[in-house]
Amino acid sequence: MTAASTESPETPPPPPPATITYNGKHGQNPLADASFSAMCRRLPSVLGRTARMAWAVDRVAALLLLACQFLTGIAAAVVLAFTAQAMTHILGNDEVSERLHDALPALIVVTAAAGVGRISGALSSYANGRITPRLMTEADVALVAAVCRVESSAYGQDGFKDRQEAAEVGVTRTSMMVQDAQRFMSALIRMIAASSVITALHPLMLPLLLLAVIPAGAGAVLSARVDYETHYLNVGDRNVRALMRSWATFSRHGDEVRANGMTGYLIYWYRALSDRIDQRTLTTAPRLLRITLATSALGGVFLCGTWATLAWLAATGRVGLPVAATAVIAVQTTLAALSNFVIYGAALFHTSLYLADMRAFLDMAEELAPKRGELMIPEVIEEIRIDEAVYQYPGKDEPAVAGVSLSLRRGEILAVVGENGSGKSTLTKLITGILLPDKGRVLWDDVDLAQADPDAVWNRTALVPQNFACWPLRVRENITLGQPRTFNDDAVWDVVDAVGMRDTVQKLPQQLDTLLTREMFGGAELSGGQWQRLVCGRALYRQTPLLILDEPTSQMDARGEHALFLEIKRIAAGRMTIVVTHQLENTRLADRVLVMDKGRVIEHGTYDDLVSGGGLFAELVALAKDR
Ligand SMILES: Nc1ncnc2c1ncn2[C@@H]1O[C@H](COP(=O)(O)OP(=O)(O)OP(=O)(O)O)[C@@H](O)[C@H]1O
Secondary structure (H helix, E strand, O other): OOOHHHOOOOOOOOOOOOOOOOOOOOOOOOOOOOOHHHHHHHHHHHHHHHHHHHHHHOHHHHHHHHHHHHHHHHHHHHHHHHHHHHHHHHOOOOOHHHHHHHHHHHHHHHHHHHHHHHHHHHHHHHHHHHHHHHHHHHHHHHHHHHHHHOOHHHHHOOOHHHHHHHHHHHHHHHHHHHHHHHHHHHHHHHHHHHHHHHHHHOOOHHHHHHHHHHHHHHHHHHHHHHHHHHHHHHHHHHHHHHHHHHHHHOHHHHHHHHHOOOHHHHHHHHHHHHHHHHHHHHHHHHHHHHHHHHHHHHHHHHHHHHHHHHHHHHHOOOOOHHHHHHHHHHHHHHHHHHHHHHHHHHHHHHHHHHHHHHHHHHHHHHHHOOOOOOEOOOOOOOEEEEEEEEEOOOOOOOOOEEEEEEEEEOOOEEEEEEOOOOOHHHHHHHHOOOOOOOEEEEEEOOEEHHHEOHHHHHOOEEEEOOOOOOOOOEHHHHHHOOOOOOOOOHHHHHHHHHOOOHHHHHHOOOHHHOEOOOOOOOOOOOOHHHHHHHHHHHHHHHOOOEEEEEOOOOOOOHHHHHHHHHHHHHHHHHOEEEEEOOOHHHHHHOOEEEEEEOOEEEEEEOHHHHHHHOOHHHHHHHHHHOO
16 A cells, blocks of 8 residues: 555556446447448338337327428429429520519419428427427436336346446437438428429439439448447446546535545546547547548539539530529539438438437346236235245356245344345345345245236335435425325324434424435535434335335434334334344344344344354354454
8 A cells, every 4th residue: 555645756647447348248239230221221210210209299290390391392392393484484585574574473483482491491390399308308218217117136237237328328319310300301302302303304414413412421321330339339438437427526425535535536537538438539530531531522523523414415405595504403402402311311320320229228128127927915914935045146156145044924023134245135135026036935925026016015115225315305205205195294204203303304494395405506415324314214104014224223323223223113013124234232122133144044043042142143242342
């Protein structure tokens, strides 16, 4: 260890964060087997999905959008066709006033059609504005719900968090989806309209124009591919960076960061990770430049060919002057429509890559959602039995719970003790069905949790976990979260009293209405022990048949601890209570004590039996007294 004072300027910089190379089941690069043509084939399905999603959120706006697209296209065709007609009159051989007079009806139609085009464009934007926010909300809520609903074990699966990070980008990209699709469709309709006009002028013109824009389209698709490849390479690092960012800047960890001198290293670390992400992004710049230059040059050559052909057709009398003049306008219009068609086609493809990630994650989350069965759990549970339960976390060599059997009856208080990592918390997760055992069974009144509806199980469970959440909500919701029962606050105040928090809550600026977060204006903050009392209050408020408290008093003062255990004892008759604790004296209140070691139950009995038994429990009690 190097003391801070002994550091010299020569001290080498700390190592940068480890590179995360991920090759798990869900780590396949979706571009690896996506050919250019496969990418183009994808567009109709993206358009279809966009239309379905838009239809689902706002039918009126979706219909309006569709109608406007057609109107815009028809207006473009009318403008072009009547411009050709007007040109024929304007460039005729009569008197100027007569030529203008003859051209007037066509010019009026052109003006009216242009007006219709503009109005439908504005209405399209309005419809898009109605659809997009809701589409984003739908995608966002679907993602949050999917993550909240997966089996708890899914969080530990290879690449779950990385895929989630990729899906988050998909949610953001939803904002572009309707706009891209709308522009693409509008360009497509304009293109069809303009191409039919230009083909009518001379059949050679359209193929030439197509040649002029195809390189730009290919360039846009290739660039999208390169951009997505880079995005994909950066997923792991971005995920870690986002996690570190929220931890490093979260006010609750601020004291730890400062007082442990972490600031410098965290900033260095954050920058190193950002530099690595930038580095990958920057290496793509020359590739993108090469693609753009090559495709622009090719497009330019073809465009010159188009103009040269038009000049040749006019010069050799193959097309008349009025037709040639119209052709100039038609070429410009078609060119713009074609360019938009390929550019927005590529943009849509680009967006679709991210949306595919979102879709893939939602499918993955669906696969990982509980599929246990629909057996119901009785309102009153008499017994919970565990038969030879084994559970091993993914990627671990040893099971965390290695064959535990036990039974717990209504009215009993069970204390679970053991050294760090002995499997106590994992056992509580098995008892509550948060995890299902790899082997063995957990039965609630003879209902196997593997076949029970998980919501029915969790409606009957209250858990104070070791690492609890301090929700940025009001005091009231921090207690009632998950189970708002009444419209008055009596039951809330009852549990506030039960955990000895009345004084504290009454001194808060808005009592139960006080927002418990320092980050927001008007919010208040509680101390660690006060938070723990509140979290215990949350569990007591639920009044469930099973109450599990995992290290519930680790931050509490003696008075809080005493009040809580009195309350546990008072309400014990109507439920089963499990207390996981390192405060061995607290196990006196339990009917039985379970001692765990390396995932197994090695001792089991009353406090007095175990103390006099001379085993691990007795040793731990002696060590605690010897401090
Ligand atoms: N989410 C997880 N993923 C992988 N391994 C885990 C996970 N949670 C716990 N473990 C491992 O399982 C074993 C048992 O952990 P558990 O949290 O059940 O122990 P514990 O007895 O509650 O410990 P403590 O007294 O420190 O709270 C440990 O080896 C731990 O590293």
